[in-house]
Amino acid sequence: MVQAYRAETGTGGAGPQRSGSRLRDLRERLARDRGIWRRGIVLSCCSVLLTLVMVFHSRIPNTIGNLGSLSETFLPWFAVFIPLLLILGLVRRSATALIALLLPIVVWFNLFGGLLTDKSGSGGDLTVATHNVNADNPDPIATAEQVAGSGADVVALQELPAGQVAAYEKALAGTFRYHSVQGTVGLWSKYRLSDTRPVDLKMGWVRAMRTTVATPEGPLAVYVAHLPSVRVKLHAGFTANQRDQSADALGKAIAHEPLARVALLGDLNGTMNDRALNAVTSQMRSTQGAAGDGFGFSWPASFPMARIDQIMVKGVEPMSSWTLPATGSDHLPIAARVKL
Incomplete structure (x- = not known):
């Protein structure tokens, strides 16, 4: 009776036989x-x-x-x-x-x-952040306060309109004792700044600067840069020639930097894969690539598709890198923790 039940239900020894039959049927169908x-x-x-x-x-x-x-x-x-x-x-x-x-x-x-994979680690001596605040930012004070609340020791801002510089200075004064604004870029720091000067990007106006930050672990040369924007046009393709020329000028300035420890904070309007930025990327490390978690896309803020905002270092060890919450800008702010 048990054998009859097994025969009717297909259980027992019929299982392996049925599986083998199915495999043979599959091989035969594939052969046909x-x-x-x-x-x-x-x-x-x-x-x-x-x-x-x-x-x-x-x-x-x-x-x-x-x-x-x-x-x-x-x-x-x-x-x-x-x-x-x-x-x-x-x-x-x-x-x-x-x-x-x-x-x-x-x-x-x-x-x-x-x-x-997550390559971020613990430790580090200095937290830096950078943000393209967007010239048309509807609430610069809230943006400045949000970036200041990130816990960064040094903050670089790009695309600062002349009419809003005072608002950013006022909002950041309580957190950062020292700052310098050169053209449309600026740097705010908890540590003393010296040897501050604009960097010529061959554009006709100032969109980059260099300064020395007197960190407790020693001097750090910090560059802040906002390379020219790029556009995709049907009749001209990817219009990036001015950006490429400015990248070469920035790379040359960094190559002649006398200090051994260097950080670059800014909107480079290009990714680490873009060969047009080789003058910069060939001599510096991306904190996101070395110690980040994921791609860290920063633009556009509504649906990030590319990491065109960069924190790069030379003579400094990246420990962690991350993006910060969205502000009133079309870019996401980014931050990194480094060991000097």
């Missing part, structure tokens, strides 16, 4: 459906093309609309094509397309997988 390898050739080519763009992004020329810099600015977002190709490969039932998709997956994780 030879199109599973022929279908999806176009999708496979798309996966290969995506892989080549990510591997050889530095070889994409900038001679035509700065296409290379544009692709490098949003390089991490090339990952959005991977699930799309996966869905299409499944719909097409193409083994070739699905296998080819492994190529861009491996390359993307090789390029950006390290940013998916």
Whole structure:
């Protein structure tokens, strides 16, 4: 009777046999459906093309609309094509397309997988922050107070309108004893400043400065910079030539800095992947890349897609890096803790 019950319900020894039968049926269907390898050739080519763009992004020329810099600015977002190709490969039932998709997956994780982990640590001697406050900020006082409340020892602000400088100075005076404003950028510090001067970005007006911060652990050269904005235009492509020239000028100034410990705070209007910023990025470390948690995108504040605001250091050890809550600006403020 028990044997009859097992036979009727398919339990007992029928389980392994049924599983083996299913596997044989699957192998037979795959053998009969030879199109599973022929279908999806176009999708496979798309996966290969995506892989080549990510591997050889530095070889994409900038001679035509700065296409290379544009692709490098949003390089991490090339990952959005991977699930799309996966869905299409499944719909097409193409083994070739699905296998080819492994190529861009491996390359993307090789390029950006390290940013998916939390590399922040404890300790550090100095907390620095930087924020493009936006010239059209509707509430500069609230923005200044919010940044001051971050606990930073040194704060750099960019895009300071002349008519609002006094408001920022008043709001930050209670937290920071020392400050200097040069053109449209400024630095507020709990420690004494000296040897402060503007830095020429070849723009015709001041958008960068350099100063020495007398930290308890010794002097630190701090640069504050706001490189020219970039635009994407249909008739001109990625208009970044002025930004590129200013980046070269900033890199030259930092290269001639006599102090061994240097920090750069500012809106560079470019990411660490953008080869146009090589004059700067080749000699300094990004705190986000070295000690951040995630990509740390800072712009636009409503839906951050790129980290164009940077805290970079030389001769200093990054310990942690993070983004701060949104203010009235279209950028997110960012902060870092460093060991001098």
